Amino acid sequence: MMSIPMDSRLDLLEMELAQLKGRQGPATSMNGFPGAMPFMMGPMYNMMQQQPKQLAAPKGENEVEDPPNKNNDEYKAQMQVLHHDLMLAHTALQKQHADLMAAHAQLLKAIQDGAIGGGGGGGGGGGGAKKQRHPALGVVRLDYDYPAAPGDSDHPGSFGYDVFYRCVPGLTFEMCQSGKFTEEVERRFADAIKHLEARGVSAITGDCGFMMSFQVLARKIASKPTFMSSMVQCPIIAASLDDGDHILILTANDLSLKPQKEILLNSCGFDVNEDRFLIQGCQDVPGFEAVALGEKVPLDKVQPGIVKLVEELIHREPRIRAILLECTELPAYADALRYHTGLPVWDAITAADFYVSAFKDNHRFGQNDWQKEWDGHQEDYELGMNLTKDEEALLLRKKEAQKEKKSVALVKKKKLEKIQRKVRKQQHPMLGVIRLDYNYPPAAGDIDCPGSYDYDVLFRVIPGFTFAMAQEGKMTEDVEKEFIDGIKWLERKGVSGITGDCGFMMAFQPLACKIATVPVFMSSMMQCPMISLAFDKYDKVLILTANDETLKPQKHTLLKQCGFNVDDARFMIVGCQNVPGFDAVAKGEKVDVEYVTPGIVYMVKQILKKHPSIRAICLECTELPPYADALRAETALPAPRPGTIRGSASTSGSWTGMASRTPTSSGRT
Template identity: 40%
Template sequence: MGCCASAATSAASAAVQLPSSLVSYFPSIEDFLKNSKVCFLELPSAVAYALQVSVAVVGICRVKHRVVAGLTPEKCQSGEPLTGDLEAAFRKGITDLHAKGACVITGDTGFMMWYQAMARESTKLPVILSSLACLPTITCSYSKEEQVAIFTTSVKTLERMEGLLRAECGVSIHDTRYVFVGIDEIPGFESIALGQHAESRTMEAGLCQKAAEVLEQHPKVRAFLLECNELPRYADALRRATGRPVFDAMKLCDFYIDSLLDNPRFGIKDWDDALNKKSAEFDFGQSLSAATQLITKPVLLARDVALQVYAASMQHAVSMMVRSRRQGIKLGVVRLDYHYEPAPGDVDHPGSYAYEVHYQMVPGLTFELCQSGKMTQEVEVELLKAIGALESKGVSVITGDCGFMMWYQELVRTSTRLPVIMSSLATLPAITSSFHKGEQVAIFTANGKSLLPMEELIKAECAVDLKDERYVFVGCEDIPGFEAVALGEKVDVRKVTPGMVKKAQDVLRDHPKVRAFLMECTELPPYSDAVRHATGLPVFDAITACDFYISSHLDNVKMAVDLSNPFWLV
């Protein structure tokens, strides 16, 4: 974490007692500090920012850093090939992070995207060196006339990366759906460019003003993406100022880490206990707000805030539920005219989410009609009524309870300004870009042949070519007990789980280059935890996709600490 962080850590160890809420997780503060797993490649001149990032994400996962000597911001921005000792140092940085137990590797500047391919060659872990990796996923949720504004350090530098971004992220800088916005002229940014701390309030005001100008000039902008890694701490202010979802490097890291975690909302007994627990020791957001006022005890306070944030995250995603309720963020689910008893983890089970969910059934929209991709005039009217009903309930994101609703993605998007994700396949570009081109993603579907008629649609909507050798499609129709899905009956999850695990293990045996799983069918998330445990690989599904979009609307409680204050640099 750099010499500054080490100094703070040493002082804190001597001064701070481990909060009781963490005792069950760590026997001592030394053990907590030692076990602090996203891992960051770090520029040698970016120690201050690295400290910011490490504290910012400590509430979600443990963090390790590795400085690459000689890899300066100027070098990254230039995109010059790494050769000789610098290439060796970069590759060693990747392998060192892997050896430290990393699950995901990222960097502390988006310009490391120049070296994404090299990084992926050096590890089997997912590598995400730029938040632009999630841009196709964001774009897919809006109509072709709507736009996403991308805040970046330098538009000119991104223009030089045009070919790279197209190859790595499937993003064309000339796509009219993107509005690229340079922030280099915002007051306070000159400090960041020099590797110094920016005055937070000045930067925040400048960014909010810039966002207002963007919305005035481009009224069809529906979301913001902060490409520059120094900007996530201003994301909350932008959300409040614009009323738009804001995506950034932190949200993307959370998405990958989420794929590695058990879903605490089902299958874990103590979820309700954690949710209902009354604790005077920590109230979400309260301690963080107090932290910014009590800077007279710098080391003690800094370490205590970090510990409190970590404790909050360990309480089984209660934070997300509290924040979503406090901010009024809700999910809307379009339902088929299809009646069955959903299992916990199913998209149709409200207990699958850590936020409020509203359902709206569409009369006449049967599974058979949806699978065929056809639409009658009567059902279309009912579908649009359902979208209106969900909007009236104040939902922030709209999804569906069947992946075949992808046939209606464009229809739904043109009838609402809200983001629409009718299939978890929308997240596939972000997943694929994190792995080497010789590695694969296994996609589990209810029926192995069911996606074939959607080939052109999926390519157009999700930028995914089903014929790409990087994808292994796996049908689950032959798993004992899973036939209940096709019959519209209640699924016995306990009966199906062993077959689902065996299917995953067979896939790894036959396709040893598979590095992740994506559960495309909306009735497959109940098995994600079992597959994670059996394979040790990340598992993405409809729930992690919804979490990603919902999180873009939520404040990041960990950013309430003003990291620009000098007490962090003791």
């Protein structure tokens, strides 16, 4: 009986295995596989079925081994055993290869998830990645103590997110009214802003409208969006209405505000026709004198007086189309004014919501689970907290009388929700959307998808209204008639505001404003004034659009219609047309959000490396909102949801106008 030595047997086996691998090519071999990782194989005999060791009889010195007889049954049996072992080894190799490919796929997915902070689309977070904290508001306070009511910016329960306060010793109302700091108070003002930023706030405001005089200084000090008065909303309010419409500014005392009206409005960066803004003080409303005295305001007594005052003003001046509450103690009456007048009302709370919402996780669409939920608890603040003993000694207006204690339970979640339910009790706003004569499959987040909103939305298609017509800025006579009828129809249905589903409809903003009696905002770019006002003049705003080649020629016209005299250098327009997978927009096809997300994030990160002065992102295209959360998570920049023209009008929260879509003649750009 002849046997094959073990070493030779192994050599034969490995040679045959190598030949098999060569025949199979890349399907089973990792050679040339992109991203393949080296894998050490164990000795082949570990994979094979072990046979009893066979030893040949010793040969004589001159004996020559006879060649094996291939027709011998014993030889055939040995070859069958060898073939069987080879197949077992090959099966084991295939299994290891499959395991390796699975591990490689998991690695690629982990790398992709890591690139966007954990899962695109609506998926969950990235496998245990640390979540970011919920956004918070910082409030710079006057050196003045009083019992704040719900709705007041000095009452934590006025907000649906964390709020932190820092008083500026020596900063009195009189100093704010004069618009001039002493050197010492200016230093303390800067310290207050830096303290709030150190606490991780997302945006900073003040608790007195006259702090608007210090807006330019504040935004030089801060790295976060800064808005020192509710009056920063003036550009959006004015742009959403017809030139002949009036805006009522309600303040605590018009004798104090009127001399500063022009200065304050100009501080908003807005070239305003001051005749459009009517200022009315509430100093003569019964019970409101408590504000000047620093006492608790009797809401049940003051509210009827505020409503009566405004109704009389509207009766005398029917061209009033909107109300702005300048005083930070007036938001408590906003809902009553909305209910009794039917007009949109903006205030300090709607301004804060606008900026903070740009940092918040949007739970309706986009990336989820990257941000911690707010626990519903607020800091129980008293004037002088967060100051050193020396700084506290500098306070001028801290009341000697024992301050009415706040209940800790008031700022807990159940109490806060109760307040918010009461505030919204009689409100049920609805958005109207003018649509192009164009259909496509909208994703969650698109303006044409009802699931993009947390309120009712009503659509009206304008027959014959094409993208080419919108881009040119000219309608045929028939289409213009349909456009006018569409706006009137939406108003008859009771909408609180009207927008369009194409950014180039901004060219028809003046026409729409003349027809409508509710605010009109035809593009998310109407947010540009409020975004830029919150940052220094040397900071830039990135505008993301579907196709920059389509938008750039109309940039100046569109921004001008937003009511903002913009310096082009401050606004950078970048298109997403070259992001892998985003070409589906131009084709009018459904976009694979999960596939596109890493490309959007990567593109923006590369832009930020080249332009570190970019401080905010405006998403102009309605196909981009699904990526807003991923951009917020990865860049830590505010990204207002296209069209989060927050701060309205018909609800205590706000209505949201989505951004524009920019289709090509054969699809969307």
